[in-house]
Amino acid sequence: MWRDLRGAVVAIVILTLAFGFAYPAVMTGFAQVAFKDKANGSLIIRNGKVIGSQLAGQEFESARYFHERPSATSPAYNAGATTFANLGPTNPDLAKNVTAAAAAILKLERPYNPGLKIGDIPVDAVTTSGSGIDPDISPAYASLQSRRVAAVRHLPLDAVQKLIDRNTDGRSLGFLGEPGVNVLKLNVALDRESS
């Protein structure tokens, strides 16, 4: 029994050194050499300053920008404390939040897009994401916002649509996952086009 316990402690020390230290250290060493930017968070740097990450949505309230999906983190789009909203399918708060989000979108977009109906809003625009920092919106939601952004920035609609297409991540290898428009990259590209 005591002999076994001593053996177990020895095994624990060896396994902790191997898998708790050596393995992550070697993997980190590899990652920092082979994929430095990605391993450090795919940060986007503008004028020498970190302005965000390609992999994290951020808050956009101005009409000049494309907007993200709703977020359940606090504050919204907190990439330091991700969370689901955890509202069940029959939760009255879910209905309230969805209705409010749809109304806000209609209010924001209708001045630039008078014919817009609630049935034109894709579901990802009114639902929280899993992480709270989903960097993507659906191509449908991006198109819906394009008239507003084009009008506010005095850009031709097709120029904005072209930027959307350029910042759409298609499916991996053409068939894995779903296409999404990276909102931060798109907004950075817009700023470059018309500051």
Place this chain on the structure above:
Amino acid sequence: MNGQGLGQIIVYAVVLIALSYPLGIYMAKIYTADRLPLGSLERGFLRLVGNAREQSWRSYGTSVLIFSVPFFVLLYVLQRVQAHLFLNPDNLANVPSHISLNTAASFVTNTNWQYYGGEYTMSYLSQMAGLAVQNFVSAAVGMAVLAAVVRGLARRSRGELGNFWQDLYRSCVYILLPLAVVLTVILVSQGVVQTFHGHATATTLEGAQQTIARGPAASQIAIKQLGTNGGGFYNSNSSVPFENPTGLSNFFEMLAILLIPAGQVFMFGRMVGARRHATMVFAAMFVMFAIGVAVALPAEQHGSQVLRNSGVNITEGGGQSGGNMSDKEVRDGIANTSLWAVATTNASNGSVAGGHDAFTAYGGAVPIVNMFTGEVIFGGVGSGLYGMFFYIVIAVFVAGLMVGRTPEWLGKKIEAREIKLAAIGALFVPSMVLFLTALAITTKGGLASIYNVGVHGFSETLYAYDSQGNNNGSAFAGYGATNFSANFGAIAMLLGRFVPLLAALALGGSLAAKRAVPESAGTFRTDGGTFAVLLVGVIALTAGLMIFPALTLGPIVEGLMH
């Protein structure tokens, strides 16, 4: 549902079968070879541990416990003092005692239930040297026990099942480590973070400050997927882009969930020399996997009544996934998030690509039922297949009753002792889950954890004890951590792990000692389709009937409400 989503699922299934078969052959070699490359390292390890003898099931089981208890203590202490230790660049505080207890139980039992939020609770040291180490070794314990039980089935008239320390070492070094290294490389190439730097701070385009948590994540995510662990580096697990950034990373992370458990079925067939039988077991598992997908995917694509009534467009196509996108990510969409939910609860993985609490009533019922079977649909690494052995014993027993003969399995007589052990193995955990759910739903302390109102609150409670009792670790994550839920959860995880584990070892030991009986015309054949159908039927009749009343109180009522 369109062809695109279905196509991805079919590709997944094909690649899973194509890779798990050779892996199964490889694993059979690893557990049966006298000598392997780099054998001197193994001999050195065994010499230091001081035990390289063949062990009886009792001795093997004792080694498992003696190995697990100090690790449990170490993991608890590490969390309680992390603030004073190194590799804590974000200066996180010590973890509260009830959370540390639950988490220690959670990781030692291969559960990875998360009452903590990874990126804002655990220091890098706790994640690496505590949690990720357990991701390897708790998985390896399950794999070792399976190897021992399978040896018991293969052997004739012997008492020993192998050596725990050797099986543990080989599981870690020859199976988990190489796969984890390959997966880490794939994940880092896709954008999963792997760094010792602390969080980054960004000034957003609109001038706000954004904290971006980072860390040595890819190496941990690789093993949490492969070892059916599931504990996320981040709170929202694999829905977080830093954990799962692309369609490709998502595919490989999903593949890793079922790869080893599926391979172990083929390994079993090789080691006992009953490949057709193993193929039938695989077929039974695959059918149950497919049924889960066939229920969950249409339910999620159809969406909830709330979303349908809201007037927004939830129809797939026209540049969106449609469906129930609540707590799901755009790049994963409906098909992948649903497939993930099925796979992760088939196995005892418990990682998620979206919030299960927000799933539709029937979409969320699939994980509950999957877990309640004891996670035998491929299942946890090791634990899935040895859990399935209990049902196989019951199935051949039922078949024996029908033809009026002593039941046999793999040329061994199944007698009262084996039936008793199988009954304990198959029924203990589901009974405990229902008991704890009842306790939590009828006491103030239990009710305090509920987040959603109405019947969904009951589903949250059922899910919590179902998940912890079966060592899954996924959650209806609104369910909160209190002293009550953390402590009863820890008890559920520990009993749910070690009772079936010891029952399986005892079963293996009992069968190892038996003589082979020659097959006769009256022997029920376990290598045909009839057996696969019977096996699925037995699972439906035991686990299925036990969960059904609870299911009607939760998801079914919720589904009928709208």
